[in-house]
Amino acid sequence: MTSLQNRLNPQTLLGGLVPQSREHWINVVLVVGLVGAAVLAHFLGERFYINLASRIAIIAMAAVGLNLALGFGGMVSFGHAAFFGLGGYVAGIAAYHAFNMTPVLGIGFMPEGTTQMLSIWLVTLLVSGLLGLAIGKISLGTSGVYFIMITLAFAQMMYYFANSWPNYGGEDGLPIFLRNELPLVDTNHHLTFFFVAATLLLISLWISQRLMGSRFGAALTMARMNPVRLATSGIDPQPVKLVAFVISAMIAGLAGALYADLNRFVSPSMLSWHFSGELIVIVILGGVGRLYGPLAGAILFVLMETWLGGVTQHWQFWLGLVLLGVVLFARGGLMGFLAGRSKDV
Amino acid sequence: MSEPILRISNLNKAFGALKATQDVSIDLYPGEIHALIGPNGAGKSTIIGQVSGNLAPDSGTIELDGEDITALTVAERARRGLGRSFQISSLADELSVRRNVMMAVQAKQGSPFRFWSPIRTDASLLDPTMAVLERLGLQERAGTVIAELSHGERRQVEMACALALQPKVLLLDEPMAGMGSEGTSRLTGFLEELKKEVPILLIEHDMDAVFRLADRVSVLVSGAVLVHGTADEIRNHPAVREAYLGEETA
Numbered sequence: 001m002t003s004l005q006n007r008l009n010p011q012t013l014l015g016g017l018v019p020q021s022r023e024h025w026i027n028v029v030l031v032v033g034l035v036g037a038a039v040l041a042h043f044l045g046e047r048f049y050i051n052l053a054s055r056i057a058i059i060a061m062a063a064v065g066l067n068l069a070l071g072f073g074g075m076v077s078f079g080h081a082a083f084f085g086l087g088g089y090v091a092g093i094a095a096y097h098a099f100n101m102t103p104v105l106g107i108g109f110m111p112e113g114t115t116q117m118l119s120i121w122l123v124t125l126l127v128s129g130l131l132g133l134a135i136g137k138i139s140l141g142t143s144g145v146y147f148i149m150i151t152l153a154f155a156q157m158m159y160y161f162a163n164s165w166p167n168y169g170g171e172d173g174l175p176i177f178l179r180n181e182l183p184l185v186d187t188n189h190h191l192t193f194f195f196v197a198a199t200l201l202l203i204s205l206w207i208s209q210r211l212m213g214s215r216f217g218a219a220l221t222m223a224r225m226n227p228v229r230l231a232t233s234g235i236d237p238q239p240v241k242l243v244a245f246v247i248s249a250m251i252a253g254l255a256g257a258l259y260a261d262l263n264r265f266v267s268p269s270m271l272s273w274h275f276s277g278e279l280i281v282i283v284i285l286g287g288v289g290r291l292y293g294p295l296a297g298a299i300l301f302v303l304m305e306t307w308l309g310g311v312t313q314h315w316q317f318w319l320g321l322v323l324l325g326v327v328l329f330a331r332g333g334l335m336g337f338l339a340g341r342s343k344d345v
Numbered sequence: 346m347s348e349p350i351l352r353i354s355n356l357n358k359a360f361g362a363l364k365a366t367q368d369v370s371i372d373l374y375p376g377e378i379h380a381l382i383g384p385n386g387a388g389k390s391t392i393i394g395q396v397s398g399n400l401a402p403d404s405g406t407i408e409l410d411g412e413d414i415t416a417l418t419v420a421e422r423a424r425r426g427l428g429r430s431f432q433i434s435s436l437a438d439e440l441s442v443r444r445n446v447m448m449a450v451q452a453k454q455g456s457p458f459r460f461w462s463p464i465r466t467d468a469s470l471l472d473p474t475m476a477v478l479e480r481l482g483l484q485e486r487a488g489t490v491i492a493e494l495s496h497g498e499r500r501q502v503e504m505a506c507a508l509a510l511q512p513k514v515l516l517l518d519e520p521m522a523g524m525g526s527e528g529t530s531r532l533t534g535f536l537e538e539l540k541k542e543v544p545i546l547l548i549e550h551d552m553d554a555v556f557r558l559a560d561r562v563s564v565l566v567s568g569a570v571l572v573h574g575t576a577d578e579i580r581n582h583p584a585v586r587e588a589y590l591g592e593e594t595a
Contacts, residue, residue: 211460211461213463215451215462218447218464219448225438225439228435231423232419232423232429232435233448233452233510234423234424234453236418
């Protein structure tokens with residue numbers, strides 16, 4: 001272990017010309033594999049598999065968001081479906097009002113919705129950031145199992161609210177008749193939409209990477225590992241964690257807006273605790289606090305769901321076994337198994 | 346030089362019926378080591394906790410360099426120049442020595458909300474960090490994770506973290522604990538030099554080290570200051586010999 005750490009210490013890495021770490025190459029393989037699979041599916045005319053790749057990219061992005069809170073910040077949020085679903089409803093509601101030419105939320109002075117993804121994304125980032133701020137501010141007053149429960153409670157409140165609010169479909173959900181639009185590209189084209197999703201996934205990965213390599217990331221890492229040391233060093237842990245939680249919520253929200261557009265449908269199930277749980281499972285499968293862990297986890301999870309789910313109704317039993325194996329034998333998840341210990345020391 | 350850098354006045358703290366701190370007043374002047382001694386359970390760590398901000402006193406005030414810091418958080422006190430080491434090392438075990446010490450250097454330089462530029466290549470962080478590590482003879486261990494260090498090395502990293510803050514005052518809670526005789530004498534020598542730069546409030550069980558280092562000593566018994574005076578006065582004080590030193594000869 002010592003030799004590994006010496007070999008990978010920052011000064012050696014900075015020497016340039018040193019071969020990239022194994023983790024780096026695995027990250028490249030994951031991204032190239034996903035994009036390659038989507039392109040291949042396109043040329044084989046397999047629309048189902050292009051959309052599956054889009055689904056993986058979007059769910060991976062939501063998990064990248066969660067990883068920032070759970071993996072890097074040590075905040076076990078069991079309520080990230082709240083942000084994912086909120087993003088979904090922003091996309092759905094915007095499209096609904098644009099279609100009906102009525103003001104948003106039925107409030108007179110509001111604009112009549114929009115079908116422009118860029119506007120939808122901006123609004124999503126704003127509202128999911130605000131919701132993250134509110135939930136984070138209250139939840140971070142607690143820790144451990146109470147933090148898990150309070151984030152779950154907030155998400156459940158959103159879930160039941162969406163369920164019982166008839167204006168936007170209630171429990172039946174809200175269809176998006178035409179996929180929202182982007183300038184210059186045709187979002188109804190399956191492969192094009194995949195590239196939109198994959199681009200946003202890569203941007204969120206890139207942002208995570210920069211964040212975690214910065215001073216803020218160093219403080220967040222210390223807030224997770226030893227908050228007493230961070231405070232003794234002169235930095236209050238709470239504001240650092242809160243900001244990470246807000247950014248995490250924004251990324252999950254944006255993924256939700258894309259997911260609604262992928263399915264052209266948003267329903268309360270996007271807000272359900274099952275989805276919060278799935279995101280946690282994906283982060284753990286991939287490797288908690290590993291940058292590309294969420295992508296590895298999302299690929300594994302969605303493929304298992306699709307293929308095992310096609311073979312047996314009880315696919316979640318097998319998922320459970322895999323999860324058990326990961327937790328017992330590969331604490332670093334898939335990334336830990338493939339790439340060895342994290343080199344971030 | 347006549348103003349104390351740290352002034353603890355009439356501090357009281359009770360845990361239920363137990364009066365852990367009773368009307369304690371201690372001051373610390375530039376250039377000195379003020380040792381706080383007393384039998385186990387006398388409330389020494391409770392006082393350190395209140396000074397560093399981990400515990401809120403029931404009454405009394407704590408002033409650092411003329412500023413009342415009684416109501417400030419741990420981090421705010423640290424930023425104002427209060428460095429401390431823990432009785433039991435409190436470091437991030439999975440991170441390197443460098444990363445642990447760098448935290449304090451970073452805090453010293455201001456806001457943690459700098460999101461973009463990488464720290465790995467940031468000379469304004471790395472250089473001061475390496476300077477502190479060199480001072481403690483830890484430069485060879487900069488890239489080693491804390492979990493792989495010996496007990497003595499961890500104590501030194503704690504000291505490095507405290508020094509990286511460029512503190513005005515150091516609170517050291519049993520820095521010699523668990524160190525061999527060689528480590529103790531080396532650390533004693535280091536602290537002798539250090540006190541010229543940073544005054545130190547020292548809690549220590551090793552009486553040889555205390556009497557070699559301390560300019561003044563306060564003896565704490567059952568949460569209250571029993572006597573206080575220069576090291577020589579304390580060494581020969583009959584009440585102290587009875588209450589404390591007599592029991593500690595083993």
